[in-house]
C-alpha cells in the first residue's frame with residue numbers, strides 16, 4: 437500500500453474510534469450556512485471558521501463557480517447565509533488561461549514554477565483539450581471576491597433574501613478580512 441494511503445487509513449481508524457454520536461447527525465447543516473472557498477491545502481475552514489461535523493456546507497474548488505452546490509445547499513438543505521472566501525497567495529494568481537493551455541499542450545505531467553513562471557518538463561504528448569476550459573484564474577483577489585459575489589447574487593436560481601459575504605483569508609495571519617464592496621454587493625434584498 438502507498439505510504440499516504442496507509443496514513444489516511446490509520447488516521448481514519450483513529451477518527452472513527454472516537455466517532456461518538458455523530459452517526460446520527462441530520463443531513464441539513466445544523467448552523468444553516470455554507471462556505472465556498474479554495475482548495476488550497478493551507479486553508480482549513482473547520483479550524484479558521486470554527487466548524488464541527490454537521491455545522492455547515494463547505495464547498496471547495498480552485499476558485500471556480502459553484503452555483504450547483506450552493507443552490508442544492510439552500511434549496512434542499514436549508515442554508516440561510518453564504519460565505520465566499522478567497523485567500524492571499526493563491527495558486528490561481530500564478531497563471532493565465534494561455535499559460536495553462538500551453539503547459540497542457542506540452543504534457544500532462546506536473547509542471548514546475550520559478551521566478552520566470554511555469555515550465556513543463558514532461559514527456560508528451562499533451563492535449564489540446566485545455567483550451568476548451570476556462571481555468572478561471574485570478575489577477576486581483578478583492579476584485580475576484582467581488583465578481584464571485586456579484587455572479588452568485590445575480591444568478592436566477594439564487595434567492596434575493598440570502599446574504600452572501602465576501603472575505604479574503606490571510607495565509608500569513610489566519611485572519612478573515614472582509615471585502616467591503618463584496619459585502620455591499622452580497623447584502624440580502626429584503627422584501
Ligand SMILES: [Zn+2]
Pocket residue numbers: 474475476499523525526527528
Ligand atoms: Zn487558492
